[in-house]
């Protein structure tokens with residue numbers, strides 16, 4: 001029974017073996033937040049909420065002046081009845097008022113976890129994996145119902161929260177704000193951490209102490225964005241990678257979002273996350289329902305590393321779906337950085353040939369194969385092959401690739417339309433725009449209006465034809481601009497602010513339909529690199545192109561930051577040419593390989609032009625990758641040295657049974673007269689004997705974790721190596737692989 005109701009104290013206790021979350025029903029009306037943290041045994045909660053009348057804190061309860069919503073730690077707070085902090089929701093009724101009075105009506109506890117209609121969400125495969133609590137609140141004057149959903153997993157320290165609104169009354173109501181969750185912590189001694197960036201510099205880590213007032217992250221770009229990832233964490237101030245309490249919040253949504261942390265004058269901390277209320281509203285007619293996206297709330301008492309490992313397992317196993325969920329992903333070669341738009345069949349075949357010789361498994365044809373696309377100025381929307389470049393069609397090339405024993409993959413950008421396209425000439429009103437206003441271009445393109453059913457149906461139809469036209473094993477789904485002039489020609493005035501969310505619902509429907517129709521296709525999402533790297537996209541496409549920046553040094557930060565939430569199997573990582581296209585830096589091929597091998601490996605370079613020596617390096621590293629890839633994909637990640645702290649970076653993946661591990665170490669710039677360094681490993685079995693890189697010597701796990709491994713003194717920029725660690729019983733002999741200093 002992981003959810004228990006204690007009628008006497010009016011408390012609901014959600015728990016598993018490691019974590020507890022307690023809600024107290026106050027005055028039989030208000031679900032209040034009592035506790036969230038390490039598992040507690042409770043009969044009668046020892047610290048039931050206490051009240052004291054405070055100045056300027058009004059009471060809704062005439063007989064209880066000490067009570068005020070302004071000081072009550074709440075589960076889903078409103079504005080307008082005495083709580084002056086930021087509300088979790090706000091509705092506008094027919095008379096223009098935004099005052100509501102939702103109070104507890106009932107609750108239900110059920111096995112398993114219901115799906116969220118039309119939205120991506122975490123799931124269960126068996127009802128025994130989780131239990132769900134639904135608290136129903138009612139505003140009797142409006143006839144509105146509100147369901148607060150909480151799912152707790154048995155084996156994961158996760159609570160998945162969302163809210164649904166139901167108009168059971170007789171008048172229209174407008175939702176102006178409806179966050180997915182809100183939690184009031186009893187103190188404010190926290191740091192907060194979030195992932196910020198820009199194109200080619202995604203998900204850098206920022207950690208700061210909380211200050212009074214509101215700190216906030218958001219996107220109003222119509223995508224989760226390069227700039228702020230829909231994630232943040234609260235950390236106890238001493239928390240580090242291994243120790244301390246950390247609370248993570250990750251929104252399963254790919255559009256506009258907002259997450260607020262508010263510290264008030266009583267040193268309490270309110271955190272909320274959901275659809276960005278800015279430029280949003282939703283008209284709810286009688287009989288209609290609205291479901292918010294879901295927030296995945298993770299608790300860790302094992303520091304940031306513990307939180308990340310929980311997210312990794314959750315996203316890998318209960319967000320990602322499909323046949324590729326539990327499968328090692330193929331090593332791919334993508335032609336984009338080698339050719340950009342300028343290729344012909346001959347060049348593509350040369351890349352495929354060279355890739356095949358080196359052991360690459362999948363050839364991906366990127367942008368430029370359709371319409372009359374010679375640059376980024378045309379043809380998005382015209383998804384028919386450019387016969388000038390590919391005289392034998394897609395099928396001709398795909399056949400060639402398949403006959404070589406490789407899989408064939410294709411790039412598409414279906415959400416977009418170029419003004420210079422047949423599609424736009426035929427349907428100029430099918431893009432997001434405001435009639436009569438300018439249509440601002442970005443990368444010379446506009447966004448199709450996926451809030452319109454017929455536009456979504458058209459995309460589903462055209463892509464179904466395309467994916468059927470030849471055997472396609474992989475699709476890269478790109479999206480290269482953000483929304484401007486947000487509006488839909490098909491929506492009435494009172495629904496214009498629904499456009500961005502309706503777009504997401506349309507996109508999710510397209511993706512659900514296509515991934516259902518083509519279960520054998522491995523989909524990779526992309527938005528100019530990692531501009532939409534979020535759990536919502538991972539629900540449909542189990543990997544994401546991490547960044548357009550493939551420089552090995554920059555990638556250390558990007559991949560390290562991404563790993564705070566997202567598992568390595570979801571991170572596309574490619575070896576590219578030097579000087580690097582984004583930063584002009586020249587790094588050794590070995591380091592570029594090692595950085596990419598620390599995630600989901602691919603290549604994106606003129607592989608046919610590599611020297612014989614370089615080909616040898618690639619071949620050897622691919623061989624090594626096959627030995628370690630199961631660890632990278634399905635192992636537990638331990639971050640050892642942060643690239644944000646200096647010139648060294650290191651992390652490791654440990655097999656679930658702790659019999660094998662792989663350690664990645666990188667030095668960016670050499671420093672003069674450096675100290676000796678010991679790298680302390682993590683996650684091993686302390687009592688197990690391990691061998692390193694097939695060596696003869698054996699070390700106990702606790703030795704490697706407590707004393708650490710000596711690192712060589714390195715007088716070299718851009719240096720890297722991989723340690724393969726195997727329990728004595730498993731070690732085998734591959735003397736040359738991953739040897740330090742090579």
Ligand code: DGJ
Nearest residue numbers: 336366367526528529548
């Ligand atoms: C942006 C992507 O991130 C790149 O990898 C590439 O596919 C280009 N778009 C193609 O236009």
